[in-house]
Amino acid sequence: MKILLASPESAIWNSRKHIHMGLGYLAGSLLSQGYEVEIWDAAVEEEFETLAEKLRRDPFEVVCLSAPTPLIVNAWQAATVAKQHGAITILGGPHLTLMPHESMEKPQVDLVVRGEGETTILEIMQALAQELKIKNEKSVSPSPQLFNPINGWGNILGLSWRDLSGKIYHNSARPLKDDLDAIPFPSHQLFKIERYTNLNPLTDGLDMNARAYTIVTSRGCPYKCTYCSKPVTGNSWRGRSVDNVIAEWAWLVNDLGATEIGITDDIWNLDKKRAKALCHALIKEKLNHVPWVTVHGMKVNNTDAELFELMKQAGCKRVGFGVENGDDWMLQHVIKKGQTVEMVRSAMKWAKTAQLETMAFFVFGMPGENEQSMEKTIQLALELDPDLAHFMMAAPFPGTEMWEMLKKHGDVFSDSMDWSQLAIQSEKAHFSFGELDKETVERKFHEAHRRFYLRPKRIARILRRKDTWLRFPYYLKTAANMLLGLGERKSTAT
Numbered sequence: 001m002k003i004l005l006a007s008p009e010s011a012i013w014n015s016r017k018h019i020h021m022g023l024g025y026l027a028g029s030l031l032s033q034g035y036e037v038e039i040w041d042a043a044v045e046e047e048f049e050t051l052a053e054k055l056r057r058d059p060f061e062v063v064c065l066s067a068p069t070p071l072i073v074n075a076w077q078a079a080t081v082a083k084q085h086g087a088i089t090i091l092g093g094p095h096l097t098l099m100p101h102e103s104m105e106k107p108q109v110d111l112v113v114r115g116e117g118e119t120t121i122l123e124i125m126q127a128l129a130q131e132l133k134i135k136n137e138k139s140v141s142p143s144p145q146l147f148n149p150i151n152g153w154g155n156i157l158g159l160s161w162r163d164l165s166g167k168i169y170h171n172s173a174r175p176l177k178d179d180l181d182a183i184p185f186p187s188h189q190l191f192k193i194e195r196y197t198n199l200n201p202l203t204d205g206l207d208m209n210a211r212a213y214t215i216v217t218s219r220g221c222p223y224k225c226t227y228c229s230k231p232v233t234g235n236s237w238r239g240r241s242v243d244n245v246i247a248e249w250a251w252l253v254n255d256l257g258a259t260e261i262g263i264t265d266d267i268w269n270l271d272k273k274r275a276k277a278l279c280h281a282l283i284k285e286k287l288n289h290v291p292w293v294t295v296h297g298m299k300v301n302n303t304d305a306e307l308f309e310l311m312k313q314a315g316c317k318r319v320g321f322g323v324e325n326g327d328d329w330m331l332q333h334v335i336k337k338g339q340t341v342e343m344v345r346s347a348m349k350w351a352k353t354a355q356l357e358t359m360a361f362f363v364f365g366m367p368g369e370n371e372q373s374m375e376k377t378i379q380l381a382l383e384l385d386p387d388l389a390h391f392m393m394a395a396p397f398p399g400t401e402m403w404e405m406l407k408k409h410g411d412v413f414s415d416s417m418d419w420s421q422l423a424i425q426s427e428k429a430h431f432s433f434g435e436l437d438k439e440t441v442e443r444k445f446h447e448a449h450r451r452f453y454l455r456p457k458r459i460a461r462i463l464r465r466k467d468t469w470l471r472f473p474y475y476l477k478t479a480a481n482m483l484l485g486l487g488e489r490k491s492t493a494t
């Protein structure tokens, strides 16, 4: 059975093209059992060949689509295309884990997988083999595929499906796998790595033509930030063993020619001892000549000076921190981040002392914000002075505490959200809450960009960067949107 694992891209994230580890892991699992698998990532394929053209030229029996919330509309469109080409469609990923029924009501969606997919996808393939043996035919109609319970569909944990009468079932959830080391490595070799971008932002010193791989050393995060959407892993955390991570890292460096590596864990340093052990192992195994970065935030409260020193020696180039807000009351009572401004200051100081590049993420317009708290955030960004400050608008994702709060007290959307508008990168406020209106949030957000980036030393630094000139049109457009607020407002309600 030929299986295509696909990510339906949109223009949402236009500055970065990273390999899709969810698809990589599914491919690893399927390949380990001898299935024929290909990965098709619209982010790097669409400019050469659309999904329809691909499927016309090269048909697949099964097309699997992965979607976070802002990409679900693209996934539905891609499923329609796949069905038109006679494939069985399976959708999975964060949004499907949150709202499986919504997608099961779409005729172009045959099956939905909730939660982690490595085992579920294998069980589906076994049931499908039985089903197709009996039917000996492919579905070429636009109507949903109906499945015979005799083939065990009801026993597959984490699966949503339809029986022969069209009734939708949501089987029980699949427990998370305890032992991450038992999961086959993601199939890095299937990605067209030369088409992906380097691990920007902050590309100084990183190769513009990089072979940039990413790695997941742990899954999940036990913190409960009120805006964070973690449907797949919930509040759990599981780390891979150092040996297991190092084996994959060595494969990337020694066999696949990685020239930079990004750790994409939610929180790779939750277990500080393990984080330090990983650094020691990278040094010992001489893997520290390839620069690596933490793509997302490290948790500031699980750090110390020694960790950053070790990271530097182990080849780390850049660290990111989720700082979020400059007001301790907001951090404690609204964002519930489990960290204080003082902890942020310490982590930033240690990282800079270790000569790591620093990146800090800030969020504007959380419910309960006011002009003063946003001003404190700007002041903190100026004080910390990271190499890159990433200011973002609060975006309400279903299933989060913030979503529930906004449903009760905020000016929010109808129930029929336009999911594609939920891009975190948007420079427009998604909602107003109490006394705080969208215009004030947007004014402070743009002010933050101007006050941070339009300082003479910043401008000089940006102009010195090779990357600025190599991607000049992109930076010009971003600057117009972020500094001057020239982007168009798009409503989040339909």
Ligand code: B12
Binding pocket: 007, 008, 009, 010, 012, 013, 016, 017, 018, 019, 020, 021, 022, 023, 025, 026, 043, 064, 065, 066, 067, 068, 069, 070, 071, 090, 091, 092, 093, 094, 095, 098, 113, 115, 116, 117, 118, 120, 121, 216, 220, 228, 229, 230, 231, 232, 264, 265, 266, 296, 397, 398, 422, 423, 424, 425
């Ligand atoms: C790395 C990352 C990125 C990278 C790379 C994205 C990519 N192409 O993979 C970058 C920086 C580009 C990025 C961008 C965005 N991201 Co992001 N990202 C992550 C992060 C931190 C790790 C993803 C990862 O590798 N996970 C590990 C793998 C193994 O897990 P997984 O992807 O969930 O896949 C498993 C299951 O979900 C399932 N599965 C997944 N797909 C499918 C499909 C099928 C058919 C099946 C059967 C199973 C299945 O099986 C997989 C293996 O177990 C997650 C947080 C997280 N911990 O997941 C956020 C996260 C996925 N991102 C999120 C968001 C919102 C975005 C953006 C939309 C941000 C924006 N601009 O607005 C964009 C979307 C870009 C895109 N094209 O997808 C949210 C999604 C929330 C939601 N409700 O959907 C998350 C959960 C972060 C958060 N907590 O809010 N992201």
Ligand code: SF4
Binding pocket: 221, 222, 223, 224, 225, 228, 229, 266, 267, 297, 299, 322, 337
């Ligand atoms: S620490 Fe990061 S990953 Fe964990 S809940 Fe908060 S925002 Fe989400």
